[in-house]
Amino acid sequence: MFERLLRLIASRWFRLVLVVFIVLSLQTTLFSEVRPFGYAIQLVAIFVASAGSVHDVRTGAIVGLVSGLMFDAVLATPLGISALVLGAVGAGAALMLRSFRDPPWWLRLLAVSVAAACGELLMPLTQAVVGQGGWLGLRVISAMSVTFIGALLIASLFIPVTRWTLREKVLLGN
Amino acid sequence: MAKNRTNLTRAIALLALASVFFITLDLSDSAVTSRMRRVFGTVFSPIENVSRVVTRPLSGAWKAFREYDDVVDENDRLKEEVALQEGAAVAAAASVRLAQELLALNGLPTLAGINSVTAQVIGETPTNYSQIVEINQGSSSGIKVGMPVLNAAGLIGKVTEVFGDRALVMLISDPDYALSVKVVTKSSRTPITLPPLPTEDAPTVDSVLETNDTSSTSSSTSTTTTIFGFTPSATTVPADVVAGAGSKINVPLAGQLAVRETGILEGRGPGTRPIVRFLDATTRAAAIEVGAPVVSSGGSRSLAPPDVVIGVVSRVIERLGTAGPILEIDLVADLSNLSFLRILLYQPITEAGR
Numbered sequence: 035m036f037e038r039l040l041r042l043i044a045s046r047w048f049r050l051v052l053v054v055f056i057v058l059s060l061q062t063t064l065f066s067e068v069r070p071f072g073y074a075i076q077l078v079a080i081f082v083a084s085a086g087s088v089h090d091v092r093t094g095a096i097v098g099l100v101s102g103l104m105f106d107a108v109l110a111t112p113l114g115i116s117a118l119v120l121g122a123v124g125a126g127a128a129l130m131l132r133s134f135r136d137p138p139w140w141l142r143l144l145a146v147s148v149a150a151a152c153g154e155l156l157m158p159l160t161q162a163v164v165g166q167g168g169w170l171g172l173r174v175i176s177a178m179s180v181t182f183i184g185a186l187l188i189a190s191l192f193i194p195v196t197r198w199t200l201r202e203k204v205l206l207g208n
Numbered sequence: 209m210a211k212n213r214t215n216l217t218r219a220i221a222l223l224a225l226a227s228v229f230f231i232t233l234d235l236s237d238s239a240v241t242s243r244m245r246r247v248f249g250t251v252f253s254p255i256e257n258v259s260r261v262v263t264r265p266l267s268g269a270w271k272a273f274r275e276y277d278d279v280v281d282e283n284d285r286l287k288e289e290v291a292l293q294e295g296a297a298v299a300a301a302a303s304v305r306l307a308q309e310l311l312a313l314n315g316l317p318t319l320a321g322i323n324s325v326t327a328q329v330i331g332e333t334p335t336n337y338s339q340i341v342e343i344n345q346g347s348s349s350g351i352k353v354g355m356p357v358l359n360a361a362g363l364i365g366k367v368t369e370v371f372g373d374r375a376l377v378m379l380i381s382d383p384d385y386a387l388s389v390k391v392v393t394k395s396s397r398t399p400i401t402l403p404p405l406p407t408e409d410a411p412t413v414d415s416v417l418e419t420n421d422t423s424s425t426s427s428s429t430s431t432t433t434t435i436f437g438f439t440p441s442a443t444t445v446p447a448d449v450v451a452g453a454g455s456k457i458n459v460p461l462a463g464q465l466a467v468r469e470t471g472i473l474e475g476r477g478p479g480t481r482p483i484v485r486f487l488d489a490t491t492r493a494a495a496i497e498v499g500a501p502v503v504s505s506g507g508s509r510s511l512a513p514p515d516v517v518i519g520v521v522s523r524v525i526e527r528l529g530t531a532g533p534i535l536e537i538d539l540v541a542d543l544s545n546l547s548f549l550r551i552l553l554y555q556p557i558t559e560a561g562r
Contacts (some may be wrong), residue, residue: 048306059259066334073336084368092216099223103230107248109333110340110368110376112234113241114227126351144209158337164231168383169337169477170324 046200047100050077053199054101057081062108075184076150078105082120083149083185084192086127087142089200094124097200110126115160123153142193151178242369249371260330306310312380322513323553324351324358330374333525339365339382339478343549346373350553354511356504357548362517363387364506367551375551379543381482385425385475388519389484390468390505391535393496403460407500437492467495470505473518473537481522511556 042048061077068075068203082101086094109116127149130136137145154177158169234241325350331342345351347370355367357377365385369376378385471486484502500521508512523536 055255056259058252059256060263061334062331063260064254064263064267066332068270069332074334076335091212092220095220096223098218099220099227103223103227104248106230106254107245109335109338110378111335111338112231113244114230114234117227117230118224121220121227154336157335161337164235166384168475171477173336173477173479 038080047096049199050097050100051104053195054078054081054104058104058108059099061105062199070177070180072182073180075188076154076181077184077188078102078116079120079150079153079181080146080185080188081153081192081196082124083127083146083153084189085196085200086124086149087131087146088129088193088197091125091132092126093200094126095121096124097196098122098124111161111166112164115164116157117154119156119160122156123149126152139190143186143189146189146193147182150185150189151182154178154181235410245369246371249374253371253374271318283456323350324550325351325553327351327549327551329549339379339385339475339543340368341365341377341379341546343375343377343551344373345551346371346375348372351375354556355554356516356552358552359515359541359546359548361542362519363512364541364543364546364549365426366511375550379471379475379478380539380541381475381478381543383475383477385473387512387518388507388510389472389473389502390466390470390472391496391521392501395441401538427543441515471535473533475501478543481521481536484521484535496521496533496535498522498524501551502535511554513554 043055057078061074065075065077078101084097085097089097098120099117102120103114103121105116106113127145130145130149131142134141155174158174161167162170230241268342327343327345329341330344343357351370353367353370356363357365357367363380365377365379365382366373368378380387410545469486471484473482473484475482490557498521502518502520504510504512504514504518506512506518517540519537519539519541521535522538525534525536527533
C-alpha cells in the first residue's frame with residue numbers, strides 16, 4: 035500500500051497535476067490581468083500544446099484532459115468543456131508533428147501556437163454545442179490571434195518544463 | 209510498450225467519458241459538481257493567493273504601461289464631473305429620500321430596505337469566453353447564488369458561484385445573463401396646467417389626487433387612509449413639490465405619466481451593448497425614446513429587486529411583422545473598470561436553495 039502510494043507520488047502524472055496547479059494559478063492571476071488588446075492569453079492551452087508537441091498523441095490528450103478538468107473546476111463554465119477542448123489541443127499538437135522524426139525548434143513552436151489558437155476556436159464551438167452560445171463571432175479571430183502570438187513567445191519556456199514534467203516512464207494505472 | 213499504449217488509450221477514454229458525464233451533471237444543476245468545485249477551490253485558493261502576491265509587481269507594471277495616460281486623462285475629467293455633480297447630487301438625494309418615503313408609506317419594496325455587503329474585485333475571468341469576476345466575499349458574509357451585484361452606478365450582474373471567502377459574479381454583458389427589465393418611456397400628451405393658488409389654498413397630496421381623478425381616466429384614485437401611521441393631509445411636503453405659494457402646478461393626466469414597457473435584457477459579450485427584447489410583441493418602437501432609462505422590473509421571479517438602475521436606451525431597432533422592437537442599452541456601470549461592488553442580500557425565489 036505504502037509502496038503504491040510512493041510510486042504514485044513519484045509518477046509523472048502526479049508531477050503533472052502539481053505543475054498544472056502552478057500554470058493555472060498564473061492563468062487566473064497574472065494572465066487574467068495582462069490582456070493584450072483586451073484578450074487573455076491562454077496559458078493552459080499553450081502548456082497542453084507544448085506537452086503534445088514533445089510527446090505522443092495519447093500523452094498530449096491525457097495532459098489536455100487532466101489540465102482541462104482542473105481549469106473547469108476554477109471556471110464557471112460547465113465542468114468538462116475545457117477538458118474536451120484541451121484534450122483535442124494536446125492531441126492536435128502531437129498529430130501535427132507526427133510525420134517529423136526530429137522537428138526543428140521553430141516547427142515545434144509553430145505547432146504549439148497553431149494548436150493553442152485552434153483551442154480558442156474550439157472553446158466557443160463546444161460551448162455552443164452544449165447550449166451556451168453567443169460567443170461565436172469575429173471576436174474569436176482576435177482571441178485566436180492573441181493566443182497564437184502569445185504561444186510563439188511563451189512556448190519556448192514551456193517545452194522544457196513539459197519535458198521535465200513528463201520525463202518519467204511510470205504510467206497511469208501502473 | 210503495447211501495454212503502455214493500451215493503458216493510455218483507456219485513460220483517454222475514461223477521462224473523455226468523465227468530461228461528458230460532468231458536463232451533463234453540471235448542465236442539470238447538480239450539487240455534485242458544485243461540491244467538487246468547492247473542494248478544488250479550497251485546495252487551489254492558497255496556491256492562487258501565493259501566485260497573486262508573486263505576480264503583483266508584473267501585473268502592476270503591465271497596468272502602469274497600458275493605462276497610465278488614460279488614468280491621468282480620466283482623473284482630470286472626473287474632477288470636472290465631480291464639481292458638476294455635487295450640486296445635483298444634493299437635490300437628487302432629497303428626491304430619492306422622498307420617493308423612498310412614499311414607497312414605504314404605500315408598502316412597496318425599496319432598495320433601502322435590503323441589506324448589502326461590500327466586496328472588492330480580486331480577479332477577472334481567465335478565459336475569453338465568459339464574463340465573470342471574482343470578489344473577496346463569500347458565504348461567510350451571507351452571500352448566496354443569484355444575489356444581484358451593483359457598483360456605485362448601477363446593476364453589474366449576479367452571483368453564480370459562492371465559496372467560503374470568495375464568490376464569482378457573472379456580468380450583465382455575459383450572453384448567459386438575462387433579466388426582466390422595464391423601460392420607462394414618456395407620453396406626448398399635454399398636461400393640465402392649473403393657475404397659481406394662494407398659500408392658504410395650496411393643495412395637499414389628497415386634493416391633487418382627487419383633481420387628477422376628476423380630470424382624467426387615471427385608474428388609481430384611492431387615498432391612503434388605511435396605511436398604518438399615515439394621516440392624509442398631514443404629510444409635510446416641500447413647497448416646490450406640492451404646488452402653492454403662488455406657483456403654477458402641472459397635474460399629470462393618466463396618459464401623461466411615464467409608461468413602462470417590460471422586456472428581457474440579454475448580454476451579448478464584452479464590447480457589445482446588451483439588448484432588450486419585449487415580452488409584449490405589440491410594443492411599438494415609436495413609443496420608446498433614445499435615452500429612456502432602463503431599470504429592473506422586480507417581481508417574485510425576477511433576479512433583482514425592482515427599480516435597480518441598469519442603463520439607458522441607446523438605439524431602437526425596429527423589426528418587421530409582429531415582432532416587437534429590440535433596444536440596445538448603454539449600461540450606466542463601466543464593466544471594464546470594476547473595483548468595489550455591493551451585493552444585495554436578496555436571493556430570488558428562482559435561485560433559492562442553491
